[in-house]
Amino acid sequence: MIDVHACLVRGSVFLAGETIECIITFSNKGQSRNETLAWASAQVHCQCSVSDSKVKLPTPKSIQQDATGFPIDSVTSFTPNRGEMDLCLHHGEKGICVVSTTPKILVCDLMLAPGESKTYKYYETIPQDAPPSYKGQSVKYSYKVAIGTQRVSSPTRLLRVPFRVLVLYGLGDTFFMDPDDDYDTDNPFLEGERKPNSLLDQAVQVLTTITSRKSANTYNITNSRGTVARFCIFKSAYKLGEDIIATFDFSNCPVPCIQYSVTLQSEELITEECRRRPNQGVCISSYSKHQEFSVHVSKSHMILPIPLHITPSFITDIVCLKWRLRFEFVTSKEPLPEQVIPADQSESATWQGPQNIGVETMVWNLPIKIMPTNPLHATSVSLLRAVTTMSV
Structure with missing residues (x-):
């Protein structure tokens, strides 16, 4: 044996x-x-x-x-x-x-x-x-x-x-391979000949360069009755294992938001020549989710972790995989009663919400880019x- x-x-x-x-x-x-x-x-x-x-x-x-x-x-x-x-x-x-x-x-x-x-x-x-x-x-x-x-x-x-x-797409681009790049990880204080980085070192450098770029993007989320919230996300490219951090601003918004949820979803699209049926749709899979109540809340934030085991965005001759954030806002159809705040600080008051309230759900999808991480x-x-x- x-x-x-x-x-x-x-x-x-x-x-x-x-x-x-x-x-x-x-x-x-x-x-x-x-x-x-x-x-x-x-x-x-x-x-x-x-x-x-x-x-x-x-x-x-x-x-x-x-x-x-x-x-x-x-x-x-x-x-x-x-x-x-x-x-x-x-x-x-x-x-x-x-x-x-x-x-x-x-x-x-x-x-x-x-x-x-x-x-x-x-x-x-x-x-x-x-x-x-x-x-x-x-x-x-x-x-x-x-x-x-x-x-x-x-x-x-x-x-x-x-x-x-x-x-990791674009790993061989000369932009990331330039030894004079500001993101070069070589130690400038070490004497001697500069050794070429390994493929893994180059990949970490590329990922750091792309995912460290922060540029706040703000979106006004509205429906037919007005603005629901202002949403701010700080970047659009993330590595596996990172947290997606963003903020919501509900102040001075005429449409009351009762509750909101954010879900990380993948979109699996089969290429047209490989579909069994011409009207075949996109396969959606959901992963991490963040959910909060927002009644009488002026500002809120979310932290959505990206799992390490998922597959980053890619495309082949058979399938294309993309990622998005799916937002669901539960809004009130009529204004909510205001909370009465006592003028005397020694007094206290309790706000009682209405027993019945008419609501509607609003859905919004925001594409994001998910990239690999260090193996x-x-x-x-x-x-x-x-x-x-x-x-x-």
Whole structure:
């Protein structure tokens, strides 16, 4: 019996364009005889599975496919994503492999004595134009490091290590790569040659540059009877894990606001050529929510956290994901009775609200931009296991 142990060195979250390092150990746990492994290879692939009732996958005419939907030219003796296809079909979904790196041979004819172990390192760069990891209502993109092994006279076995990919668009722009940029994180007091920043350092610099720009935007929220509130938000681009902070001003507004709520929502839109139905709408998913009563309140504020596990805005040939803030204002149809404040400070008074009040609900959507965060921060809350073991 040979145990195969795979471990992603840095965790389970990476940026597109980064290099994955995976340590793979083969161990003979037996105590009586030598064990031989015929071969072992590794490969990174991304499987796109879709809801068959909502999405039809495009099939390029220039690529011939086999019976399972894979390009004939890419079919080899080691195709780790075939197991993913079988799983999708079992759950009534259809999918394709959208990213597949060239398999790399780790070892051939490996003989292990009882109790002996051999360790190998596998490196692979995630394509810069790869889609991000995403699990939506209609589309799912999932990444895995697939390790194929085979003992002599035994079937092939696959060990899969899942991981998450974040995509930061514009990472290669020269504007952010300029060494004279004010946001450069290099220490100017260190002597010697300036070393080029790693891809992760560049990404953190880009994210800091974009999400630190504050420019207060104020909106007058009105209905047919007048102004309900004035809303002020301090920026429009946020990182995963940040808080969205904004203020409401209800003073000098003729329309009384009884209650308001703000919800962070995603909009999943299937591209026109991939829709099953021409009139197919947008899939909405809600996440964090802030809700407060605002009767006789002149000013209020909200703090809405952005979860670390969600997927930032992105677009592919199949799906487009956007983010928005959905506001719901419950307003009174008639003016509310004023609270009488005693002239003498030694006296007190209690305001009794009306038993019945006519209200109406007003809805407003504000688009926002959500960007990735440092993968090391996202790893801390990831549910994906960076370590996997199997026996062959």
